[in-house]
Amino acid sequence: MGNDGLRTRLLALLPVLLAVSGAQAQAPQPPAADLIARGRYLTLAGDCGACHTAPGAALDFGGGYPLATPVGVIYSTNISSDKIRGIGGWSDEAFVRAVREGVSQDGHLLYPAMPYDAYAKLKREDVLAIKAYLMSLPLAASSVPSTELSFPFNQRWGLAFWRWLHLARGELKDDRAQTPAWNRGRYLVEELAHCGTCHTPRTFTYGMDNAKAFGGGDLGSWVAFNITPERNAGIGTWNRTELASYLKSGCIKDKASAGGGMAEAIEQSLQYLTETDRLAIAEYIGSLAAVGDNRQTRPRDRWGTASSTVYALRAGRLSSVTGAGLYNSHCASCHGGEGEGNGDGEGFPSLFHHTTTGAYDSRNVVAVILTGVSCRGQNTTVMMPAFTEWLEDEQVVALSNFVSAQFGHPSAATITPARGKARREALRAPSPAAIEDGRLKETPNGS
Template identity: 55%
Template sequence: MKLPLTALLVLIPLLLSFQAQADQAQITRGAYLATASDCLACHTATHGKPLGGGFAVSTPFGQIYGSNISSDPEYGIGGWSEDQFVAAVREGVAPDGQQLYPAMPYDAFRKMRRDDVLAIRAWILSQPGVHQPSPQTHLPFPFNQRWGLRVWKWFNLDRGELQPDPTRSAAWNNGRYLVEALAHCGTCHTPRTLTLGMDNDRPLAGGDLGGWIAWNITPDTNAGIGDWTEDQLVQYLKTGYVAGRASASGPMAEAIEHSMQHLPEQDLRDIADYLRSVKPEGDKTQTRPRSQWGQPDWRVMGLRGASEQQRLAQPGAVLYAGNCASCHGAQGSGSGSGFGAYPSLYHHTTTGASDSRNVVSVILNGVRRHTSQGEILMPAFASELSDRQIADISNYVSLRFGNPAAAKVSEKQVAACRKGSKLPTPPVYSEGTLINLSQRP
C-alpha cells in the first residue's frame, strides 16, 4: 500500500527528528562512557588539544605515546569504520593491522559492550578534530617488535563481553562493569604474571607501575581497603582525599581528576559496593592497615641550636626541615584546607606502606590534582634535590611518620625512579650541603 504524498511529508520530518534524538542520546551516553573510561587522560598531551594524542605513558619498557583519537580523518579516527574502531578498542588492532601496545587497556576494554564502544565513537566524532600526528613510540628491542603482541594476546586475553550476574543486584553489576571494563581498574591495580598479563587469580591485589605502586584495593584489612567505609571510598574517588587515610597522587590523581570525580555519586557507590565484595588478598609485609602507621614526631625541633656536626649526622631531618616542614608541619601533622592541600604524613596509606616507591615518586614528581573543591599542588623536587637527598628525606619520613620497614631507600633506587620517569638531572652540590636554599616561585 502506498502512502499519500501528504502523509509522507508529515512522516519524513518525524522520522528525521526521531533519528536526531537517537543520535544525540548516543552521543550523550558516549560522553559519559568516555569519561568513565578516562579517554582524555591518555589521549591528550599536557597543554595539548583534547583527544589529539601525545601524552607519554611511562612503562617499565619505556614511554608509550597516546595516539590521536580525535575526529580528524587523517591523523585521528574520522576515517575509521565502526568495526575498525571496535577492533582497536577491544582487540588492540589498528585499521592497518598494526598491533597496539597494551598501554591501551584493551585487556579490560574487551569486556565492554559493543554498543557502548560505538557510543564512545559517536561522541568522539561529534568533537573537533585535531589535525596533527601523534609522536611515534620507540621502545628498545625486543619490545619494538609489535608482531610479538599476537603471542602475548593469545596467552593473556580473555574473550567476550562482561555478562551480568543474575544473582546480584543491578548496582553490584554496574559497579563490576565500571571496575572491570570501563574504568579498567585492574590494568593498574592487578599484579602481572611472568608474561606481563593481568594475574586473574589475584585481581586488584596491587600492581607495579615502575616508579609507582597501584595499591591493593581488595577488602583485605591490612593490605587493602577492608577497614574503609563506603562513604570514605566514595569521598576518595570524588575528591582524592580522606583525612586520616589517604590523598591521591600520580596516576590515581589523574584518574580522579579526569574521570572519577565527574561520575554520578551512585556510580561511585556501586564501585565501592563491588570492591568490598571481591576476594580479599593479603600481603605478609603489611602487618596492620597502612593508614594506622605513624605518629607526630617533634625531633626536627631539636635541630635548633644544633652544631654543624650534629646536623650532618642527621641529614634526613635537616632536609625535611628545609623542604617539607613548612607545609606538612615540623611534627608531620599537615596543615591547610580541609580537602587535603597539605596532608598529614602519619596515618596515611602512602607513608604506611612497606614499600616506599610512592613516597619517592611524590617527592620527585610533586602532586597536582584538580577537583571541584580546588587545586592541590605540591612542587616537584626532582630538579632541586639530588638522589642522595631524596633518599634521605624518604627514609626520614618513613622512619618518623610512617612504616619503618620502608626506610631503606638507596640513592640507586631514586636514580632508577628518576630515569624511568625521564625527570631532570639532579643538581650538583658541594660535599656536606644539605638543603637547597634557592627561592621558590
C-alpha cells in the first residue's frame, strides 16, 4: 500500500478517533478523595444521617425516618446514591436547590421538617461536597412511606407562601469585624449545624422567631433550652471550654448531661467536629444577644441541694406510689440516696445543680423518666433506662414532682396525672411505616 492509500485511510478514521477522544474527555471523573473526605465531615456536622436513616436500617441515608411535627408525621427522603429512589440521578443544580431552597428535583416543594430555612445560606461548594460524599456510598434501594398530612397541610402549594416569609437566600458572608473563629462558629451554628431549628422559638407560622434567636424552643414533650449567654434563662454561667467539652462528651460534671434530641446530635454529629470547630461554636454562642425569661429566676445549674429525705424514710415503710418511695426503688442506686450522683458524676450525674432539674419547666424531667437517656460521647457514656413500661402515669407524676421539689426547681413540681398521661402519649414514637390493606404505602423518594 502506498503512502497515499495509508493517508486516505487515516483521514477516514480521523472523525472516529476524534469522537472517541472527545467522549473520553467528557466522561465524568470520580470526585477526588479529599473532596469526599470533606463532604463526609460536612455531612456529620450537618447531622444528615440522623434524619435520613430509618431506625434499624441496614444502610445509611435511605430515608424513612418518622419526624413528628406540629402538623403530623413527615417521613424523611432517601438521599442515597440510588438513581430511582435516591439522588443518584440528580444534577448538582437540583441537589443544591433542594438543600438550600426546599424544592425537589421534580419541582414539588419540601416540607420544612427538612431545615432548608437554616441551610439557605450554605456555601454551594459545601453542598456539592456533601453530594460527592453521598454519591460515594453504597446505594440504599429502599422506598419511603408517603407523608400524608391532613387538610390544609397536605396542600404543598401553601409552602410557597411559607418559603416567601421565612427563606433568606444568598450565601452567608463573613463579618470582617469579627475573628475567623467567630465567623466559622456563626456558619456552623446558624447554617450547617442548624442549632436554631430546635433552640429558637417559632412564630405562629412555624418560622423561626429571630427576635428571640436561640432563646429556647418548644419541641412538644421536650424543651430545647435557651443557649444564649443570659445568666438565668440561658447558659451564661458556662465558659467556652465547658461548652466545647459538652459538645464532645454530652455532659459536664455537676452541671449538665444531654438527653433527647441533644443527645442524638452529640452522639451522631457534634462529637466528630474538630476541637477548633467546637471552640468556634462556643465563641459564637457566647456572643449572642441574651434572651431572658422572668420565670427562670436563678441559673438552671444553681437549683437544689442534697436531700436526706430518702435516707430518713428508709427506716420506715416507703410506699411504692410516693415520690420518695419510687426514687428509692428506681433511682437511688445510680443517682445516690441524696441525689448526689455516683462515680465520676458524669455517667450517673447529680440531680441537684443540674440544668435539667433546675428548669422551671419539667417536661425534660418527665421525658427522661419515660424514654431514658442514651448519649455516647467521646470517652463518656451517659445511659439511663426508660421507665415507660415500668411506671404508671400516677407514678411518673409522683416521681417527677419529687425530683423537681427535692433536687431542682420547686415551681416545676406541678405535673398533674392528666398532663403526665398526655406527655406519655406524645412521646410514643410514630410508626415507621404506613400500612393500608396489608401493603406498604410508599413513594419513590418520600416527601
